Amino acid sequence: MSRPDRREASQLRALNCSLGQLNRADGSAQFSAGNTSVVSGIYGPVEAKVYEEKLDRAVVEVKFRPDIGAPTTKDKWMESAIRNTFEREILTHLHPRTLVQIVIQLREGDGSVDSAAINATSLALVDAGIPLKCMITAATCAVLSDDTTVVDPTQEEIDAARSTHTFAFASGSSTGPLYVDSRGDFTMDEYNHCYDLCALATERVLAFMRTAIEGKVTKEAKISAA
């Protein structure tokens, strides 16, 4: 069965990103996959409030704002999921008693929002110069009612799917995923298949991110050298 936008089953939508567009934030990145677009802004390391600071490491805080309406429990869930994912990969021990604040704004949502948010945050952290163990890249898969599996589903495909799975991996690591979110009715075979497809997809996302960051760094080097 062909997909509404004529993509292959394992084909990602057109990826786009721009780094450092915001002036006040220490780092920022806008990441979009097709019509799903997310902006992530980072403040950090900044002064933490006395009651929330940790003596030996930085505190990581995440705020997720939806495109339409006030934040709901779904968004709170996303905040806590993203925080748990990034807390371990940010080298927080280098900045004790400080705060790293991640603010994510959804611009347009058309499926695979959580993976876009994770990808945007990875790029924004690099733009902010926050030390990381690795890049975190994410991708989403959906198992449709005809048992086919598609990568980077749109909202339309997600609404019709039997199950959806988002995986986030650490770059250059052969260990398991950092973040897994599986919803719906699925078999272990389907789960494993999605795992493999997402692992491949995240490699492509990583290559895209690398090109974007290299481009930005080269441009900055030219400007400062000129």
Place this chain on the structure above:
Amino acid sequence: MVAEIGPSNIESAFLLEALKKGTRVDGRGIYDYRTLKISCGPTYGLAEVQLGQTRVLARVSCEVTRPFPDRPTEGIVLFNTELSSMAGFGLDSSRSSTQEVAISRMVERVIKQSRAIDSEALCILAGEKVWTIRIDVHFLDHGGNLIDAASIAAIAALKHFRRPDVTIDGEEAIIHDVRERNPVPLSIHHTPICVTFGFFGASGDMLVLDPTLLEEQVQVSSFTITLNSHREICALNKAGGIPLSPDQIQRCTQVALAKVDEVNEKIQLALKASTA
């Protein structure tokens, strides 16, 4: 980086000295807007405005709901302007300062109370079903003069938005899927645009158009006038600060009239570019 302290004495003194000589810190003339970039879409009802270093995102959406019992033939317009932490560290929508609340109220007033949107045209079945139009304004970067940027973003998003087409058949209404029938634009009477001025000096005799964040922090008074392309004043806002003379208000109005035409043109271009 620590939480926002405010400008240093040197910065404020430099700004005032420069203004006395008729120049602004960023080199602009006192009646010059910063570079204004408006982009709409691809989703209907999405508009992003960049005014200098200020960046605002507006998103319009719609839903079918019951009307208010005392206004059975009118649609509902909802506003949500959140000053999120992304715009500046320490800014938080849950602990809004008076300034932040003033910005939200201003933008809401400008669009709702000036009756820019035709609410009667939003009625589907009187007393039962109407369109609720929701406008979410997200502030991404606070570089000063949020009100002007937000009003431009909100009105551009409203003009860009398309709602599903509806056919009324007696007592029944059929709401067409956007894939079956092209969605239709909202009925917008006029385009209110806010123009903000900042005043400096002991008697408020020095003024600037479109203050930056630094200018906002140093100013002694602020005045916002909302005009539309029909040269009508939709709203005036001067809340506190140094008293201003009627002459100053008149001067500002004249300047604002010219500016509003420029801004309107830019909005038209952005709307055209998005449908190209």
